[in-house]
Amino acid sequence: MARLLLSLLVSLWGLLLLVQPAPALAYDNPELLPDHPTPVIDLAKALTSSQRRALEEQLDQFEASSGWKLRVLTQYDRSPGQAVKQYWDLDERSLLLVADPRGGNLLNFNVGEALFALMPRSYWVELQTRYGNQYYVADHGEDGAIVGALGAVRGCLEQGGCQVVPGLPQEQWLLTVSTSVLGGLVAGFASYPRKQGVLIAWPWLLLMSPLWLILFGVLGLGPVLTRTADPLPVVGNVFAFLASGVAAYLLALWKLPKPEAKA
Numbered sequence: 001m002a003r004l005l006l007s008l009l010v011s012l013w014g015l016l017l018l019v020q021p022a023p024a025l026a027y028d029n030p031e032l033l034p035d036h037p038t039p040v041i042d043l044a045k046a047l048t049s050s051q052r053r054a055l056e057e058q059l060d061q062f063e064a065s066s067g068w069k070l071r072v073l074t075q076y077d078r079s080p081g082q083a084v085k086q087y088w089d090l091d092e093r094s095l096l097l098v099a100d101p102r103g104g105n106l107l108n109f110n111v112g113e114a115l116f117a118l119m120p121r122s123y124w125v126e127l128q129t130r131y132g133n134q135y136y137v138a139d140h141g142e143d144g145a146i147v148g149a150l151g152a153v154r155g156c157l158e159q160g161g162c163q164v165v166p167g168l169p170q171e172q173w174l175l176t177v178s179t180s181v182l183g184g185l186v187a188g189f190a191s192y193p194r195k196q197g198v199l200i201a202w203p204w205l206l207l208m209s210p211l212w213l214i215l216f217g218v219l220g221l222g223p224v225l226t227r228t229a230d231p232l233p234v235v236g237n238v239f240a241f242l243a244s245g246v247a248a249y250l251l252a253l254w255k256l257p258k259p260e261a262k263a
Helices: 002-015 049-066 083-088 121-131 134-158 170-191 202-207 209-225 231-254
Strands: 040-042 069-074 094-099 107-111
Touching: 040 049, 049 069, 049 134, 069 083, 069 134, 083 094, 094 134, 107 121, 107 134, 121 134, 170 202, 170 209, 170 231, 202 209, 209 231
Parallel strands: 040 069, 069 094
Antiparallel strands: 094 107
16 A cells, blocks of 8 residues: 555656656767667666667667657766767657656656657656656566557557557556545445435435546546556446445445334
């Protein structure tokens, strides 16, 4: 639970930041650039030699087939700075992924304007907080974070764009389950009868519907339906909502004053 809360705080903090290139790109250091064309500059040695060669081949093939230019720069204590822009001729159809662990979040993105037309700014913030946070990097490594983020971008470009990052991490699903449970509790307590002979207090249930619909529909089902076609998370959220709603209803019903017996 503590890890879930920390991940949520990291995501909320990311929403307050603009997607921007790493601060280390504020100066020129062109002597660090390779003397041959390559889509990957791995100064921090985050990738193995085989990973780097495979990634170079994939990015070159993707650019040749789609026209989108995806570039990767890893750095730590050394950076070529602004020199990479001229080296790669970055334009509106370019994405520069900068992997630098010194900023707290591993990943930073320099996003071309044409990419914003297909994936909004919120997409890039979510991409950064999902793949670049310290927990994901600890579990999958810096190489896994880089490859995972690029895979998400390529998948979205191949399908013509995305509004959200595809895939549903366990932490995010657990958060949607929590909001579904809260929505069920609100609906359950709202629907218990205030009068004898009434099964469901429909006026109260409808009065509280904006709250439990937001908790269950918008915050519970919404993130699941927009990120995955797997029915199991949807079934889990619906069950959590119904179970908590029935439990709240029965608890409130049990605490109702019993009618006095007639003489």
